[in-house]
Amino acid sequence: MRIILFGAPGVGKGTQAKILSSKLNIPHISTGDILRSAIDKKTPLGIEAKRLMDKGELVPDTIMFGIIRGTLEEEQSKNGFILDGFPRTVAQAKELDKLLNELNISQKKIVAITANEDEIIKRLTNRRACKNCKQIFTLDEIKYSDVCPNCNAKDSFYQRSDDKEEVIKKRLEVFNSTTKPVLDYYNENDKVIYVDGIGKVEEISQSILQNLEVSFEK
Numbered sequence: 001m002r003i004i005l006f007g008a009p010g011v012g013k014g015t016q017a018k019i020l021s022s023k024l025n026i027p028h029i030s031t032g033d034i035l036r037s038a039i040d041k042k043t044p045l046g047i048e049a050k051r052l053m054d055k056g057e058l059v060p061d062t063i064m065f066g067i068i069r070g071t072l073e074e075e076q077s078k079n080g081f082i083l084d085g086f087p088r089t090v091a092q093a094k095e096l097d098k099l100l101n102e103l104n105i106s107q108k109k110i111v112a113i114t115a116n117e118d119e120i121i122k123r124l125t126n127r128r129a130c131k132n133c134k135q136i137f138t139l140d141e142i143k144y145s146d147v148c149p150n151c152n153a154k155d156s157f158y159q160r161s162d163d164k165e166e167v168i169k170k171r172l173e174v175f176n177s178t179t180k181p182v183l184d185y186y187n188e189n190d191k192v193i194y195v196d197g198i199g200k201v202e203e204i205s206q207s208i209l210q211n212l213e214v215s216f217e218k
């Protein structure tokens, strides 16, 4: 199964990608990870990407597509994959369609994990991290204590800047203005599967899997 996974900030997209990857036995291709790996392995595209990044420039689509193509052509991607973090623009979505066609991949599933924005803000502003062990907790979990349940550090909780309301609102704004048009594009040809991302992690994965099977039978 070929899945392109989308998710608003704070809906646990990465966690779901890992669960789906293990349940469906297909690789989780995070574009951030494969870019880092190309740089670490010093592939020609990785070297070029690093050169640009060191200058503070963005990695252009041509390089990203080269790296994605290489990963999709690997043996482990032959039976399917979960693409995570890409495409981010309609232009990239169109280009990706071309690439998938060239690779003779016609079937794909578009999954979008969604959540009400107030819920996301509530959920993320409710998080605290431990300075010492970096573990993240909800306020409920540490309500009666100033000792970290994981590493026993005292008074080590703080709110990460990523979990502050203004930062979350900005990320949601960016997500809405860039990702919504991409989903609209996919909705023209492929039916986007929307799954509510608020709830227990296992329930959300179950819901995604059920939805994938339903659309499988069509």
Ligand SMILES: [Zn+2]
Residues within 6 Å of the ligand: 130, 131, 132, 133, 134, 135, 148, 149, 150, 151, 152, 153, 156
């Ligand atoms: Zn800790």
